[in-house]
Amino acid sequence: xxxxxQDADSNxxxxxxxVRTGNDLRxxxxxxxxHQIPGxxxxxxxxxxxxxxxxxxVYKAADRQRIRDWLRGNTAAEGKRGANHEAFEWLILHxxxxxxxxxxxxxxxxxxxEPDELKERKRSNIKLPGKSTRTVFDRLRxxxxxxxxNAQDRIAQIRLLKKxxxxxxxxxxxxxxxxxETPQExxxxxxxxxxxxxxxxxxPFDARVRQYEAxxxxxxxxxxxxxxxxxxxxxxxxxxxxxxxxxxLVEDALVxxxxxxxxxxxxxxxxxxxxxxxxxxxxxxFTNDIRDRIQGGGKLTTNxxxxxxxxxAEGKRRHTDLFSKDYREKIVRSDISVFDFFCYLFLRQxxxxxxxxxxxxxxxxLGGGGxxxxxxxxxxxxxxxxxxxxxxxxxxxxTLRHDLQDGYASAFIAGLRWSMLIxxxxxxxxxxxxxxxxxxxxxxxxxTLLQSTF
Numbered sequence: 532x533x534x535x536x537q538d539a540d541s542n543x544x545x546x547x548x549x550v551r552t553g554n555d556l557r558x559x560x561x562x563x564x565x566h567q568i569p570g571x572x573x574x575x576x577x578x579x580x581x582x583x584x585x586x587x588x589v590y591k592a593a594d595r596q597r598i599r600d601w602l603r604g605n606t607a608a609e610g611k612r613g614a615n616h617e618a619f620e621w622l623i624l625h626x627x628x629x630x631x632x633x634x635x636x637x638x639x640x641x642x643x644x645e646p647d648e649l650k651e652r653k654r655s656n657i658k659l660p661g662k663s664t665r666t667v668f669d670r671l672r673x674x675x676x677x678x679x680x681n682a683q684d685r686i687a688q689i690r691l692l693k694k695x696x697x698x699x700x701x702x703x704x705x706x707x708x709x710x711x712e713t714p715q716e717x718x719x720x721x722x723x724x725x726x727x728x729x730x731x732x733x734x735p736f737d738a739r740v741r742q743y744e745a746x747x748x749x750x751x752x753x754x755x756x757x758x759x760x761x762x763x764x765x766x767x768x769x770x771x772x773x774x775x776x777x778x779x780l781v782e783d784a785l786v787x788x789x790x791x792x793x794x795x796x797x798x799x800x801x802x803x804x805x806x807x808x809x810x811x812x813x814x815x816x817f818t819n820d821i822r823d824r825i826q827g828g829g830k831l832t833t834n835x836x837x838x839x840x841x842x843x844a845e846g847k848r849r850h851t852d853l854f855s856k857d858y859r860e861k862i863v864r865s866d867i868s869v870f871d872f873f874c875y876l877f878l879r880q881x882x883x884x885x886x887x888x889x890x891x892x893x894x895x896x897l898g899g900g901g902x903x904x905x906x907x908x909x910x911x912x913x914x915x916x917x918x919x920x921x922x923x924x925x926x927x928x929x930t931l932r933h934d935l936q937d938g939y940a941s942a943f944i945a946g947l948r949w950s951m952l953i954x955x956x957x958x959x960x961x962x963x964x965x966x967x968x969x970x971x972x973x974x975x976x977x978x979t980l981l982q983s984t985f
Contacts, residue, residue: 574617576735577728578605581624584667585702586632595674598623602675615742616770620685620731623675624724625668627690630705634690636666637710638720685731687724690717736778743771760811761798762865765791776883785883792876799869815861815868817934824855870930877923881916888912 580601584594606621627633665673671686690712693701712720750764772787801807802814858875861867867875886893888909 575619576732578619578621579624580621581626582671583626583628584633585628585706587665587667587670590667590670595670598675615738618735618738618742620683620735622685622687622727622731623671625671625686625688627688628696628700628702629691629693629709630702630707632707633667634709635707636668638666638668638688638716683730683734684727687727689720689724733778736774739774740771743767743774747771755810757809758811760813760865761794762812762862762867765795765862766859781883781886785880785887788876788880788883792873792880795869795872795876811865813865814872815866818868818870820856821870821931821934868934870927870934873923873927873930877919880919884912884916884919888916 580598582594582598584590602621625633668686668688672684676682676684676686693709746767747764750759750767753759754764768787768791772784772791775781775787776784798807798812799814802812856871858867858871858878861871862875882893882896886897888911890908890913
Protein backbone atom coordinates (compact mmCIF):
# COMPACT_ATOMS: atom_id res chain seq x y z
CA UNK A 532 0.00 0.00 0.00
CA UNK A 533 2.55 2.46 -1.17
CA UNK A 534 2.63 5.13 -3.89
CA UNK A 535 3.18 3.66 -7.35
CA UNK A 536 6.66 3.67 -8.83
CA GLN A 537 6.84 4.88 -12.42
CA ASP A 538 8.90 3.16 -15.08
CA ALA A 539 11.05 6.26 -15.48
CA ASP A 540 11.96 6.36 -11.78
CA SER A 541 14.98 4.98 -10.05
CA ASN A 542 14.40 1.43 -8.95
CA UNK A 543 12.01 1.66 -6.03
CA UNK A 544 10.40 -0.89 -3.72
CA UNK A 545 7.48 -3.04 -4.75
CA UNK A 546 3.90 -2.35 -3.76
CA UNK A 547 4.01 -4.50 -0.66
CA UNK A 548 6.18 -6.97 1.22
CA UNK A 549 4.94 -10.27 2.65
CA VAL A 550 6.75 -11.50 5.75
CA ARG A 551 5.73 -14.93 6.95
CA THR A 552 5.84 -16.17 10.52
CA GLY A 553 9.35 -17.19 11.49
CA ASN A 554 12.73 -15.84 10.45
CA ASP A 555 12.63 -12.64 8.45
CA LEU A 556 15.17 -13.01 5.65
CA ARG A 557 15.21 -9.25 5.15
CA UNK A 558 17.04 -8.82 8.46
CA UNK A 559 20.06 -10.60 6.97
CA UNK A 560 20.09 -8.37 3.91
CA UNK A 561 22.12 -5.20 3.63
CA UNK A 562 19.97 -2.28 4.72
CA UNK A 563 19.23 0.13 1.89
CA UNK A 564 20.69 3.58 2.36
CA UNK A 565 17.98 6.22 2.46
CA HIS A 566 18.42 9.16 0.13
CA GLN A 567 18.48 12.57 1.78
CA ILE A 568 16.26 14.26 -0.79
CA PRO A 569 12.54 13.79 0.01
CA GLY A 570 10.41 12.44 -2.77
CA UNK A 571 13.11 10.31 -4.36
CA UNK A 572 11.94 7.02 -2.85
CA UNK A 573 8.40 5.87 -2.27
CA UNK A 574 7.31 4.58 1.12
CA UNK A 575 4.09 2.83 2.21
CA UNK A 576 1.17 4.83 3.54
CA UNK A 577 -0.02 1.83 5.55
CA UNK A 578 1.79 -1.15 7.02
CA UNK A 579 -0.52 -4.10 7.45
CA UNK A 580 0.09 -7.09 9.75
CA UNK A 581 -2.13 -10.02 8.78
CA UNK A 582 -2.54 -12.35 11.76
CA UNK A 583 -3.95 -15.84 11.96
CA UNK A 584 -4.43 -16.65 15.62
CA UNK A 585 -6.74 -19.55 16.42
CA UNK A 586 -7.02 -19.23 20.21
CA UNK A 587 -5.96 -17.19 23.23
CA UNK A 588 -3.26 -19.61 24.37
CA VAL A 589 -1.37 -19.37 21.09
CA TYR A 590 -1.77 -15.60 21.19
CA LYS A 591 -0.24 -15.31 24.66
CA ALA A 592 2.53 -17.79 23.96
CA ALA A 593 3.82 -16.52 20.61
CA ASP A 594 1.73 -14.15 18.49
CA ARG A 595 1.65 -11.24 20.93
CA GLN A 596 5.46 -11.10 21.07
CA ARG A 597 5.75 -11.40 17.28
CA ILE A 598 3.44 -8.43 16.82
CA ARG A 599 5.41 -6.40 19.36
CA ASP A 600 8.66 -7.20 17.56
CA TRP A 601 7.09 -6.21 14.24
CA LEU A 602 5.85 -2.91 15.66
CA ARG A 603 9.23 -2.22 17.22
CA GLY A 604 11.03 -2.78 13.95
CA ASN A 605 8.55 -1.06 11.63
CA THR A 606 7.00 1.80 13.56
CA ALA A 607 9.20 2.95 16.44
CA ALA A 608 12.29 3.56 14.32
CA GLU A 609 10.32 5.39 11.63
CA GLY A 610 8.64 7.68 14.12
CA LYS A 611 11.94 8.87 15.57
CA ARG A 612 12.89 10.58 12.33
CA GLY A 613 10.36 13.29 12.97
CA ALA A 614 9.78 14.17 9.30
CA ASN A 615 6.50 13.62 7.50
CA HIS A 616 7.97 12.80 4.09
CA GLU A 617 7.43 9.11 4.85
CA ALA A 618 4.50 9.40 7.26
CA PHE A 619 2.57 6.16 7.60
CA GLU A 620 0.10 4.26 9.78
CA TRP A 621 -0.23 0.61 10.72
CA LEU A 622 -3.07 -1.88 11.10
CA ILE A 623 -3.40 -5.40 12.52
CA LEU A 624 -5.88 -7.57 10.62
CA HIS A 625 -7.04 -10.70 12.48
CA UNK A 626 -8.15 -13.38 10.01
CA UNK A 627 -10.39 -16.05 11.57
CA UNK A 628 -10.37 -19.56 10.09
CA UNK A 629 -13.50 -21.77 10.41
CA UNK A 630 -13.32 -24.63 12.91
CA UNK A 631 -11.01 -22.81 15.34
CA UNK A 632 -11.66 -21.50 18.84
CA UNK A 633 -11.54 -17.93 17.53
CA UNK A 634 -14.35 -18.78 15.08
CA UNK A 635 -16.60 -19.75 18.03
CA UNK A 636 -16.17 -16.38 19.74
CA UNK A 637 -18.94 -13.84 19.16
CA UNK A 638 -18.16 -10.33 17.98
CA UNK A 639 -21.58 -8.70 17.38
CA UNK A 640 -24.70 -8.20 19.49
CA UNK A 641 -28.14 -6.73 18.89
CA UNK A 642 -28.62 -3.09 19.79
CA UNK A 643 -30.80 -2.48 22.84
CA UNK A 644 -32.62 0.43 21.24
CA GLU A 645 -32.77 -0.92 17.67
CA PRO A 646 -33.13 -4.75 17.52
CA ASP A 647 -32.41 -4.74 13.79
CA GLU A 648 -29.11 -2.88 14.32
CA LEU A 649 -25.92 -4.73 15.28
CA LYS A 650 -23.18 -3.37 17.50
CA GLU A 651 -19.88 -4.80 18.62
CA ARG A 652 -20.10 -6.89 21.76
CA LYS A 653 -18.88 -5.17 24.89
CA ARG A 654 -16.18 -6.86 26.87
CA SER A 655 -17.67 -8.63 29.86
CA ASN A 656 -16.61 -7.58 33.34
CA ILE A 657 -17.74 -10.91 34.82
CA LYS A 658 -14.78 -13.02 35.87
CA LEU A 659 -15.35 -16.74 36.29
CA PRO A 660 -12.82 -18.84 38.21
CA GLY A 661 -10.34 -20.42 35.78
CA LYS A 662 -12.03 -19.00 32.68
CA SER A 663 -11.64 -15.71 30.80
CA THR A 664 -14.46 -14.28 28.73
CA ARG A 665 -12.13 -12.09 26.65
CA THR A 666 -11.75 -13.15 23.04
CA VAL A 667 -8.60 -13.00 20.91
CA PHE A 668 -10.01 -9.86 19.30
CA ASP A 669 -10.50 -8.29 22.75
CA ARG A 670 -6.92 -9.06 23.72
CA LEU A 671 -5.55 -7.57 20.51
CA ARG A 672 -7.42 -4.34 21.13
CA UNK A 673 -6.35 -4.19 24.76
CA UNK A 674 -2.68 -4.83 23.99
CA UNK A 675 -2.15 -2.68 20.90
CA UNK A 676 -4.77 0.09 20.82
CA UNK A 677 -4.15 3.33 22.68
CA UNK A 678 -6.24 3.75 25.79
CA UNK A 679 -7.15 7.41 25.17
CA UNK A 680 -10.75 8.20 24.31
CA ASN A 681 -10.12 9.61 20.82
CA ALA A 682 -7.39 7.15 19.84
CA GLN A 683 -7.53 5.52 16.41
CA ASP A 684 -8.64 1.87 16.37
CA ARG A 685 -5.93 -0.10 14.54
CA ILE A 686 -7.36 -3.60 15.00
CA ALA A 687 -9.74 -5.19 12.47
CA GLN A 688 -11.15 -8.68 12.03
CA ILE A 689 -12.64 -10.66 9.17
CA ARG A 690 -13.99 -14.23 9.21
CA LEU A 691 -13.47 -16.43 6.19
CA LEU A 692 -16.10 -18.82 4.90
CA LYS A 693 -15.20 -22.49 4.84
CA LYS A 694 -15.68 -22.70 1.07
CA UNK A 695 -13.12 -19.93 0.57
CA UNK A 696 -10.35 -21.55 2.66
CA UNK A 697 -7.94 -24.15 1.20
CA UNK A 698 -8.40 -27.51 2.94
CA UNK A 699 -4.80 -27.60 4.20
CA UNK A 700 -5.45 -24.46 6.29
CA UNK A 701 -8.47 -25.88 8.09
CA UNK A 702 -7.94 -27.63 11.46
CA UNK A 703 -8.55 -31.38 11.25
CA UNK A 704 -10.63 -32.27 13.13
CA UNK A 705 -12.42 -29.01 13.93
CA UNK A 706 -11.39 -27.73 17.36
CA UNK A 707 -14.66 -25.88 18.04
CA UNK A 708 -18.03 -25.23 16.46
CA UNK A 709 -17.95 -22.28 14.09
CA UNK A 710 -20.25 -19.40 14.95
CA UNK A 711 -21.69 -18.62 11.54
CA GLU A 712 -21.93 -14.93 10.63
CA THR A 713 -25.14 -13.55 9.22
CA PRO A 714 -24.90 -11.54 5.97
CA GLN A 715 -25.43 -8.37 8.02
CA GLU A 716 -22.58 -9.25 10.38
CA UNK A 717 -20.29 -10.04 7.45
CA UNK A 718 -21.10 -6.75 5.74
CA UNK A 719 -20.43 -4.84 8.96
CA UNK A 720 -17.06 -6.54 9.41
CA UNK A 721 -15.91 -5.71 5.89
CA UNK A 722 -17.25 -2.14 6.15
CA UNK A 723 -15.32 -1.70 9.39
CA UNK A 724 -12.13 -2.88 7.66
CA UNK A 725 -12.63 -0.62 4.62
CA UNK A 726 -13.34 2.41 6.81
CA UNK A 727 -10.17 1.84 8.83
CA UNK A 728 -8.08 1.37 5.68
CA UNK A 729 -9.43 4.62 4.28
CA UNK A 730 -8.75 6.60 7.46
CA UNK A 731 -5.30 5.14 8.02
CA UNK A 732 -4.20 5.83 4.43
CA UNK A 733 -5.61 9.35 4.14
CA UNK A 734 -4.01 10.43 7.45
CA PRO A 735 -0.39 9.86 6.31
CA PHE A 736 -1.24 11.23 2.88
CA ASP A 737 -2.42 14.49 4.40
CA ALA A 738 0.74 14.69 6.54
CA ARG A 739 2.97 14.14 3.52
CA VAL A 740 1.15 16.74 1.44
CA ARG A 741 1.52 19.34 4.19
CA GLN A 742 5.22 18.50 4.53
CA TYR A 743 5.81 18.78 0.78
CA GLU A 744 3.95 22.10 0.65
CA ALA A 745 6.16 23.42 3.46
CA UNK A 746 9.30 22.26 1.64
CA UNK A 747 8.15 23.85 -1.61
CA UNK A 748 7.33 27.18 0.06
CA UNK A 749 10.75 27.18 1.74
CA UNK A 750 12.54 26.44 -1.52
CA UNK A 751 10.60 29.05 -3.51
CA UNK A 752 11.46 31.70 -0.91
CA UNK A 753 15.16 31.06 -1.62
CA UNK A 754 14.82 31.00 -5.39
CA UNK A 755 16.94 34.10 -6.00
CA UNK A 756 19.41 33.46 -3.17
CA UNK A 757 22.84 31.82 -3.47
CA UNK A 758 22.69 28.06 -3.15
CA UNK A 759 19.29 27.55 -4.76
CA UNK A 760 19.24 24.46 -6.97
CA UNK A 761 16.34 23.98 -9.35
CA UNK A 762 16.96 20.21 -9.53
CA UNK A 763 16.52 19.84 -5.76
CA UNK A 764 13.45 22.05 -5.90
CA UNK A 765 12.10 19.89 -8.71
CA UNK A 766 12.42 16.68 -6.66
CA UNK A 767 10.62 18.32 -3.72
CA UNK A 768 7.72 19.56 -5.82
CA UNK A 769 7.46 16.37 -7.85
CA UNK A 770 7.08 14.49 -4.58
CA UNK A 771 3.83 16.36 -4.07
CA UNK A 772 2.70 15.56 -7.62
CA UNK A 773 3.37 11.86 -7.13
CA UNK A 774 1.48 11.87 -3.83
CA UNK A 775 -1.55 13.41 -5.55
CA UNK A 776 -1.29 10.97 -8.45
CA UNK A 777 -1.13 7.99 -6.10
CA UNK A 778 -4.65 8.63 -4.76
CA UNK A 779 -6.18 9.45 -8.13
CA LEU A 780 -5.90 13.27 -8.16
CA VAL A 781 -4.36 13.13 -11.63
CA GLU A 782 -5.51 16.58 -12.75
CA ASP A 783 -3.86 18.23 -9.72
CA ALA A 784 -0.65 16.30 -10.41
CA LEU A 785 -0.71 17.45 -14.05
CA VAL A 786 -1.01 21.09 -12.93
CA UNK A 787 2.13 20.70 -10.83
CA UNK A 788 4.08 19.22 -13.74
CA UNK A 789 2.93 22.11 -15.94
CA UNK A 790 4.20 24.54 -13.28
CA UNK A 791 7.51 22.69 -13.14
CA UNK A 792 7.81 22.91 -16.92
CA UNK A 793 7.40 26.69 -16.75
CA UNK A 794 9.89 26.80 -13.88
CA UNK A 795 12.44 24.90 -15.94
CA UNK A 796 12.03 27.32 -18.84
CA UNK A 797 12.63 30.20 -16.42
CA UNK A 798 15.72 28.53 -14.92
CA UNK A 799 17.21 27.90 -18.37
CA UNK A 800 16.51 31.47 -19.45
CA UNK A 801 18.09 32.89 -16.28
CA UNK A 802 21.20 30.74 -16.73
CA UNK A 803 21.52 31.88 -20.34
CA UNK A 804 21.19 35.57 -19.39
CA UNK A 805 23.55 35.32 -16.41
CA UNK A 806 20.88 36.15 -13.83
CA UNK A 807 21.40 32.82 -12.03
CA UNK A 808 25.16 32.93 -11.65
CA UNK A 809 25.03 32.90 -7.84
CA UNK A 810 22.66 29.94 -7.64
CA UNK A 811 23.70 26.28 -7.56
CA UNK A 812 21.52 25.32 -10.54
CA UNK A 813 23.55 23.42 -13.12
CA UNK A 814 22.73 21.25 -16.14
CA UNK A 815 24.83 18.98 -18.31
CA UNK A 816 26.36 20.83 -21.26
CA PHE A 817 24.77 18.53 -23.84
CA THR A 818 23.00 15.17 -24.19
CA ASN A 819 25.85 12.78 -24.85
CA ASP A 820 23.78 9.66 -25.64
CA ILE A 821 21.02 11.12 -27.79
CA ARG A 822 22.22 9.62 -31.08
CA ASP A 823 22.42 6.08 -29.68
CA ARG A 824 18.94 6.40 -28.15
CA ILE A 825 17.43 7.57 -31.43
CA GLN A 826 19.11 4.88 -33.50
CA GLY A 827 17.92 2.27 -31.01
CA GLY A 828 20.97 0.05 -31.35
CA GLY A 829 21.24 0.01 -35.14
CA LYS A 830 20.12 1.10 -38.54
CA LEU A 831 16.54 0.69 -39.63
CA THR A 832 15.95 -2.30 -41.89
CA THR A 833 13.04 -3.24 -44.10
CA ASN A 834 11.69 -6.58 -45.21
CA UNK A 835 9.37 -5.43 -47.94
CA UNK A 836 6.26 -5.42 -45.72
CA UNK A 837 4.37 -2.44 -44.42
CA UNK A 838 1.68 -4.07 -42.28
CA UNK A 839 0.22 -2.57 -39.14
CA UNK A 840 1.93 -5.16 -36.89
CA UNK A 841 5.42 -4.32 -38.20
CA UNK A 842 4.69 -0.62 -37.94
CA UNK A 843 3.41 -1.01 -34.39
CA ALA A 844 6.35 -3.15 -33.25
CA GLU A 845 8.95 -0.81 -34.70
CA GLY A 846 7.21 2.30 -33.35
CA LYS A 847 7.06 0.73 -29.91
CA ARG A 848 10.76 -0.17 -30.04
CA ARG A 849 11.72 3.37 -31.00
CA HIS A 850 9.58 4.80 -28.20
CA THR A 851 11.35 2.51 -25.69
CA ASP A 852 14.81 3.38 -27.00
CA LEU A 853 14.15 7.11 -26.99
CA PHE A 854 12.81 7.36 -23.42
CA SER A 855 14.71 4.46 -21.84
CA LYS A 856 16.73 6.40 -19.30
CA ASP A 857 16.78 6.98 -15.56
CA TYR A 858 16.03 10.70 -15.69
CA ARG A 859 15.42 11.17 -11.98
CA GLU A 860 18.87 9.94 -11.01
CA LYS A 861 20.36 12.54 -13.36
CA ILE A 862 18.12 15.23 -11.86
CA VAL A 863 19.20 14.38 -8.31
CA ARG A 864 22.85 14.68 -9.34
CA SER A 865 22.19 17.95 -11.20
CA ASP A 866 23.78 16.22 -14.18
CA ILE A 867 20.83 16.14 -16.57
CA SER A 868 20.86 18.00 -19.86
CA VAL A 869 18.19 20.56 -20.66
CA PHE A 870 16.89 18.39 -23.50
CA ASP A 871 16.58 15.31 -21.27
CA PHE A 872 14.89 17.40 -18.58
CA PHE A 873 12.18 18.49 -21.00
CA CYS A 874 11.92 14.89 -22.26
CA TYR A 875 11.20 13.68 -18.73
CA LEU A 876 8.60 16.37 -18.13
CA PHE A 877 6.87 15.59 -21.41
CA LEU A 878 6.93 11.87 -20.61
CA ARG A 879 5.23 12.43 -17.25
CA GLN A 880 2.68 14.88 -18.68
CA UNK A 881 1.83 12.44 -21.46
CA UNK A 882 1.34 9.57 -18.98
CA UNK A 883 -1.03 11.65 -16.84
CA UNK A 884 -3.07 12.88 -19.80
CA UNK A 885 -3.44 9.35 -21.18
CA UNK A 886 -4.62 8.24 -17.75
CA UNK A 887 -7.20 11.02 -17.71
CA UNK A 888 -8.25 9.99 -21.22
CA UNK A 889 -8.82 6.41 -20.00
CA UNK A 890 -6.70 4.92 -22.79
CA UNK A 891 -5.93 1.23 -23.07
CA UNK A 892 -2.20 1.80 -22.42
CA UNK A 893 -2.92 3.72 -19.20
CA UNK A 894 -5.35 1.04 -17.99
CA UNK A 895 -2.79 -1.69 -18.67
CA UNK A 896 -0.12 0.21 -16.73
CA LEU A 897 -2.44 0.53 -13.75
CA GLY A 898 -3.27 -3.18 -13.85
CA GLY A 899 -6.77 -2.69 -15.23
CA GLY A 900 -6.22 -4.76 -18.35
CA GLY A 901 -8.00 -3.82 -21.53
CA UNK A 902 -11.49 -3.42 -20.15
CA UNK A 903 -13.12 -0.18 -21.25
CA UNK A 904 -14.68 1.84 -18.47
CA UNK A 905 -17.93 3.77 -18.72
CA UNK A 906 -17.65 6.46 -21.37
CA UNK A 907 -14.73 4.89 -23.26
CA UNK A 908 -11.64 6.83 -24.23
CA UNK A 909 -11.67 10.62 -24.25
CA UNK A 910 -10.50 11.52 -27.77
CA UNK A 911 -10.19 15.22 -26.91
CA UNK A 912 -7.58 14.45 -24.24
CA UNK A 913 -5.91 11.95 -26.54
CA UNK A 914 -5.54 14.64 -29.20
CA UNK A 915 -4.02 16.95 -26.56
CA UNK A 916 -1.10 14.54 -26.34
CA UNK A 917 -0.47 15.05 -30.05
CA UNK A 918 -0.74 18.82 -29.61
CA UNK A 919 1.71 18.78 -26.70
CA UNK A 920 4.06 16.54 -28.68
CA UNK A 921 4.07 19.04 -31.54
CA UNK A 922 4.78 21.93 -29.12
CA UNK A 923 7.49 19.91 -27.40
CA UNK A 924 9.27 19.18 -30.70
CA UNK A 925 9.01 22.80 -31.86
CA UNK A 926 10.23 24.29 -28.56
CA UNK A 927 13.17 21.91 -28.14
CA UNK A 928 14.45 21.82 -31.72
CA UNK A 929 17.05 24.51 -30.97
CA THR A 930 18.24 22.66 -27.87
CA LEU A 931 18.56 19.49 -29.91
CA ARG A 932 20.57 21.30 -32.59
CA HIS A 933 22.98 22.44 -29.88
CA ASP A 934 23.37 18.86 -28.64
CA LEU A 935 23.95 17.56 -32.14
CA GLN A 936 25.95 20.45 -33.60
CA ASP A 937 29.26 18.57 -33.49
CA GLY A 938 28.99 17.03 -36.95
CA TYR A 939 25.40 15.73 -37.23
CA ALA A 940 23.44 16.56 -40.35
CA SER A 941 20.29 18.65 -40.28
CA ALA A 942 18.42 15.71 -41.84
CA PHE A 943 19.10 13.79 -38.63
CA ILE A 944 17.17 16.44 -36.70
CA ALA A 945 14.29 16.25 -39.14
CA GLY A 946 14.22 12.48 -38.84
CA LEU A 947 14.24 12.73 -35.05
CA ARG A 948 11.23 15.04 -35.12
CA TRP A 949 9.19 12.45 -36.96
CA SER A 950 10.46 9.65 -34.71
CA MET A 951 9.45 11.51 -31.55
CA LEU A 952 6.06 12.41 -32.98
CA ILE A 953 5.37 8.77 -33.83
CA UNK A 954 6.51 7.73 -30.34
CA UNK A 955 3.99 10.16 -28.89
CA UNK A 956 0.84 9.62 -30.92
CA UNK A 957 1.08 6.11 -32.34
CA UNK A 958 0.87 3.81 -34.06
CA UNK A 959 -1.85 2.39 -31.81
CA UNK A 960 -4.41 -0.25 -32.86
CA UNK A 961 -7.01 1.26 -30.52
CA UNK A 962 -6.73 4.76 -31.97
CA UNK A 963 -9.63 6.23 -33.93
CA UNK A 964 -9.34 5.96 -37.76
CA UNK A 965 -8.22 9.54 -38.35
CA UNK A 966 -5.30 9.14 -35.91
CA UNK A 967 -4.34 5.78 -37.45
CA UNK A 968 -4.12 7.26 -40.95
CA UNK A 969 -2.21 10.30 -39.70
CA UNK A 970 0.30 8.21 -37.75
CA UNK A 971 0.87 5.91 -40.76
CA UNK A 972 1.63 8.86 -43.02
CA UNK A 973 3.93 10.48 -40.46
CA UNK A 974 5.68 7.19 -39.85
CA UNK A 975 6.32 6.52 -43.54
CA UNK A 976 7.79 10.00 -44.07
CA UNK A 977 9.90 9.86 -40.92
CA UNK A 978 11.19 6.41 -41.86
CA THR A 979 12.43 7.76 -45.18
CA LEU A 980 14.24 10.62 -43.46
CA LEU A 981 15.91 8.36 -40.90
CA GLN A 982 17.06 5.83 -43.53
CA SER A 983 18.49 8.56 -45.73
CA THR A 984 20.39 9.93 -42.72
CA PHE A 985 21.87 6.72 -41.36
